[in-house]
Amino acid sequence: MIQADISHPLHTASGRGKLELAFQLHQGELLALSGPSGGGKTTLLRILAGLLVPQQGKIQFQDQLWLDTSARIRLRPQERQVGMVFQDYALFPHMTVAQNLRYALPKGGPHTIIDELVRTVELEELLHRYPQQLSGGQQQRVALARALVRRPSLLLLDEPLSALDSPMRARLQDYILHAHQTFNLTTILVSHDYQEIRKMAHRMIRLENGRISEEGAPETLLGKRSPRTPAEFLRFEPLHDGRCIAWLRLEDQDVSIPILDKAKLNWTPGQKVWVRIDG
Amino acid sequence: MDAIFWETMGLTFRLAAVTTACLLLIGIPVAYYLAYTRHPLKPFLEALVSLPLFLPPTVIGFYLLLAFSPNSALGAWLQEHLNIRLVFTFAGLVLGSIVYSLPFMVQPVQSGFEHLPLNLKEASYTLGKSRMETLFRVLLPNVKGALLSGIVLSFAHTVGEFGVVLMIGGNVPGVTRVASIAIYDEVEALRYAKANEYALTLVAFTLVILIAVYSFNRRHHNRLRA
Numbered sequence: 001m002i003q004a005d006i007s008h009p010l011h012t013a014s015g016r017g018k019l020e021l022a023f024q025l026h027q028g029e030l031l032a033l034s035g036p037s038g039g040g041k042t043t044l045l046r047i048l049a050g051l052l053v054p055q056q057g058k059i060q061f062q063d064q065l066w067l068d069t070s071a072r073i074r075l076r077p078q079e080r081q082v083g084m085v086f087q088d089y090a091l092f093p094h095m096t097v098a099q100n101l102r103y104a105l106p107k108g109g110p111h112t113i114i115d116e117l118v119r120t121v122e123l124e125e126l127l128h129r130y131p132q133q134l135s136g137g138q139q140q141r142v143a144l145a146r147a148l149v150r151r152p153s154l155l156l157l158d159e160p161l162s163a164l165d166s167p168m169r170a171r172l173q174d175y176i177l178h179a180h181q182t183f184n185l186t187t188i189l190v191s192h193d194y195q196e197i198r199k200m201a202h203r204m205i206r207l208e209n210g211r212i213s214e215e216g217a218p219e220t221l222l223g224k225r226s227p228r229t230p231a232e233f234l235r236f237e238p239l240h241d242g243r244c245i246a247w248l249r250l251e252d253q254d255v256s257i258p259i260l261d262k263a264k265l266n267w268t269p270g271q272k273v274w275v276r277i278d279g
Numbered sequence: 280m281d282a283i284f285w286e287t288m289g290l291t292f293r294l295a296a297v298t299t300a301c302l303l304l305i306g307i308p309v310a311y312y313l314a315y316t317r318h319p320l321k322p323f324l325e326a327l328v329s330l331p332l333f334l335p336p337t338v339i340g341f342y343l344l345l346a347f348s349p350n351s352a353l354g355a356w357l358q359e360h361l362n363i364r365l366v367f368t369f370a371g372l373v374l375g376s377i378v379y380s381l382p383f384m385v386q387p388v389q390s391g392f393e394h395l396p397l398n399l400k401e402a403s404y405t406l407g408k409s410r411m412e413t414l415f416r417v418l419l420p421n422v423k424g425a426l427l428s429g430i431v432l433s434f435a436h437t438v439g440e441f442g443v444v445l446m447i448g449g450n451v452p453g454v455t456r457v458a459s460i461a462i463y464d465e466v467e468a469l470r471y472a473k474a475n476e477y478a479l480t481l482v483a484f485t486l487v488i489l490i491a492v493y494s495f496n497r498r499h500h501n502r503l504r505a
Contacts, residue, residue, distance in 0.1 A: 082405055086398045086402060090396065092402075093421065
């Protein structure tokens with residue numbers, strides 16, 4: 001179990017704020033973090049990973065104290081059993097896929113874990129390619145596999161699917177769920193996509209201005225919302241199969257929905273539209 | 280091209296090679312520190328490293344001469360306790376060249392580090408790798424172009440330096456008389472043809488090096504874009 005109690009200043013586009021929250025996470029749980037940009041989601045992940053030391057805080061992971069600012073205890077990222085997938089994947093551009101995976105292997109670690117991960121996220125055909133020769137979805141799979149080579153106990157996913165189109169998103173959600181279960185992980189996923197949260201998370205926390213504004217089961221929280229919600233239409237984005245997705249701004253978040261025939265909609269950017277959120 | 284010419288050119292390139300090797304050892308840690316530190320003294324340290332770019336070389340040479348002269352406390356101490364004499368010696372030339380060319384190594388490498396996405400370093404840390412391993416296996420391979428620029432600029436700049444060398448090294452044939460001093464010396468003696476031999480060699484050398492660097496950087500850039 002993870003217990004965290006954190007206080008840290010936030011500097012966002014809308015001004016200064018403070019990340020102030022306490023939460024628990026159970027072994028094997030998949031927690032979704034949601035909320036408007038600048039709310040502190042990425043800052044929280046960076047603090048959990050040890051990449052950022054909060055002004056004040058305590059993080060207990062099982063029987064290991066990762067952080068206690070009052071006692072000046074701070075485990076470095078290397079000493080925490082954390083895997084992290086960054087929003088833009090952070091693959092090493094000078095290494096092939098195989099080299100990226102091997103780099104993550106601890107000294108003397110078993111190579112079998114790499115073979116297993118390559119099979120799990122279907123990377124067999126891509127092993128000798130460089131990251132810049134891969135699509136977004138392929139890079140995401142490599143980043144996920146690389147984060148798992150070290151057999152972390154806690155997996156942190158910072159909006160890893162936000163740049164992908166809908167069909168690819170759905171496939172990668174399955175990969176993440178599969179990895180979460182296969183490797184007995186505790187996972188925190190940052191996501192703005194309600195469908196994704198409903199499909200994947202056991203529990204969700206909505207962070208607003210650095211504080212928890214809502215916490216609970218996704219079906220309970222998302223079900224509470226009005227069935228018809230106003231949104232601002234932003235743009236259409238074509239998919240390879242002739243369909244497209246529409247990007248909407250919904251309560252300060254950008255969400256995407258698949259559209260079968262955009263000609264029938266006649267939406268223009270900035271137009272107010274109504275969307276129905278399934279409970 | 281006589282024996283003195285080859286001796287002078289040999290000394291020039293030996294000085295440039297030793298200086299560049301020392302600058303690699305010193306410049307990479309300095310560049311790494313300046314790229315990632317948030318210490319309030321960072322602007323001061325950056326200004327200190329860049330100082331040789333903006334000062335007349337004779338100013339640096341003058342202060343080094345004062346510092347290492349056997350009459351100064353430091354110079355006397357070095358000679359007495361370590362038996363090291365830095366004025367009018369090759370070792371002194373190397374030291375002066377290191378100070379003078381430091382920004383030419385530090386600035387491109389620092390800029391290379393600063394332009395790398397921060398999350399490459401952070402990803403490596405979350406994969407359990409130490410700072411040292413991250414530096415050598417992730418950061419440096421991704422700033423190869425900047426590193427090459429630093430090496431070439433430091434080497435070429437050392438080959439071409441005049442003021443610092445003259446102040447601290449003087450004009451001792453075979454010991455401190457490098458090509459730039461030799462050109463000055465030959466022109467003073469109205470031996471223009473001899474001065475031209477040195478000058479033309481330096482022009483040709485510098486041109487070849489720069490073409491090689493631009494070609495490498497273009498290939499490296501194209502490979503990353505592919």
